[in-house]
Amino acid sequence: MRAPLLLCLTLLASLAQAAEPSATLEGPTAGWRYAGLLDRSENPAVAYPTPPIDRGGQRNRTLIEGRLANIGQVRQPHRLVVNGNPLPLYTDDQGRFVRPYAFGAGSNGVEVVSGDGKTLRRVQFYEANTHRTPARLRVVLGWDDPKAELDLHIVTPDGQHAFWADPVMSNGGGLDTDSVDGPGPEMFTMTAPLHGTYLVYVNYWGNLGAGGYNFDAGSNQNEVITSQISLVFNENTVNEKRETFIVPLRAIGELLLVKSFNF
Template sequence: MIPSTRALLLLLTTLPLALDAAETIELANPTGGWRAGVAEPDHYLQEVHYPANSVSAPLDQGKESLIRGQINDRPKDAKAPYTLVVNGIAMPQRVEADGSFARSYSFAAGSNSVELRSPDGKASKRVQFYDTQSGQVHPKLRILLAWDTDNTDLDLHVVTPDGEHVFYGNRVLDNGGALDVDVTTGYGPEIFSSAAPQPGTYLVYVNYYGSGEDESSLTTAQVSVVTDEGEANEQQQSFRIPLRKAGELTLVKHFVLP
C-alpha cells in the first residue's frame, strides 16, 4: 500500500533531521578603544598585548585590545578564513579548530562597527558600539595592512613627510605617529595612525618578510588609507597588491595630505 502524499509529509516531519546544525557566531569583545594616550593630542602610543593574533592569550590579557568570539557548530573540515569587517574595512579572519577566534585591533573614539561573516555568507554577526572613554585620542590618519594567507609575515612601512620611517623596529615616531603591533602569524592587521598628521607626502610600502610554509607562496596584501575616521568627511581607499616571494618590497601608495 502506497501512503498518501499527506501521510508521507506527516511522517517526514516527525523523523529526526540528520542535517548539521547551522553555524552561529558569538562576539564576546570588543570592549574598548585606544589603549594608551598622553595629554598631548599629537603624540601617543597604541598598546596591543602579545601574542598579537593568537587565541591562546590568557583570558585576562589585553581584553580591550581584542576582537574575540566563538563559532558554534562550525563544520569540522572547514579551513577557509572568515571575513572580518571593521568600520567598513574587510579583512580575512582565521578561525581555530575549536571555533574560537581573536584579532587585535585599535578602535577610534566614537562610533565603531564589527562584523564577522562566514566564507559562504550564510552566517554573520554584527555589533555597533560607541566608545566614550575619556581622554580618547582620535586618529586623523590611519593606514591599515591586512593579507590573505596564514603563517605569513608581511610588514607595513610608512615614510612621513618629515622623513621619519615607521615599521616594526621603530614603532613610535617623534612626530606622533605610531604603529600598533607587528603581526607575524598571518592575516594582520598592522595599523599606523596619527592624531595630528603632518601635511605633505606619505609613502606606504609593504615588505613580504617571510612565510612559515613556502617562501615563494603568493599572498595578496590589502592596504587601506582612512582619513578623518568617524567624522562626516571621512574618506577610505583600499588597494590590493599581489606579492610573490619573501623579500619583496613594494611601494603600494603615495599620497599628499594638505
C-alpha cells in the same frame, strides 16, 4: 503515518538549523563603552596561532575575541570587518580567534562574515572616552595567508619611518598594532598628521611555521599572497574617506610602494 513523518521532518529541520554557520563575539561588546574604566587591554595577549611578541605602540588597543562554529569547508577565508576595514579571519582547531585592534572615540563596528559572504555576527559600540582622539589618518594592512608574515612601512613627511623595529614616531604617529602571527592586522595611526607627502609600503618579510619564523620559499600557504591595504582619513566622522588597494606578493623580500599621497 503522518506523526512519524512530521517528526522526521522536524528533526531534519532542526539538524539543518543546528549545522548553520554561526559566530560568537566575547569582545568587544555592544553598547556604550568607556575604555580605561571597563577595558583591561593595556597588556593584551594574542593567542592565535602562536603567542606573538606584539611590537606596536599599544595605543587604544582592544582584543576582538570570538569563535566560529559549523563553518564547513568554505574555500574563501572568513572575514572580520572592523569599521569598514575587511581582514581575513582564521581560527584555531576549535574555531577560536583573537585579533588586536586600535579603536578610536565614537561609533565602532565589528562584523564577522563567513567565506560565502553571510553576516554571522555584528556588534556596534560607542567609545565615549574622549581622550581617544579619532584617527585623522589610518592605514590598515591585512593578508590572506596565515603562514606568511607581512610588514607595513610608513614614511612621513619629516622623513621618519615607522615599521616593526621602530614602531613609534616622535611626531605622534606610529604602529598601534604590529601583528607578528599572521594574517594581520597591522595599523598605522596619526591623530594630527603633518602636511606633506606620505609613502606606504608593504614588505613580504618571511614565513611562519610550527618551528617559528623561516625564509623557506613555499613554506607559506598560498602561491600568491593577496594583501589589502585600507587608507582611511577622518575615521568615525562624517568626513570619513577611504581608499583600498589590493597588492599581490609572491617572493620573500618583496618591498612594494603601495601609495604615495599628500595630506
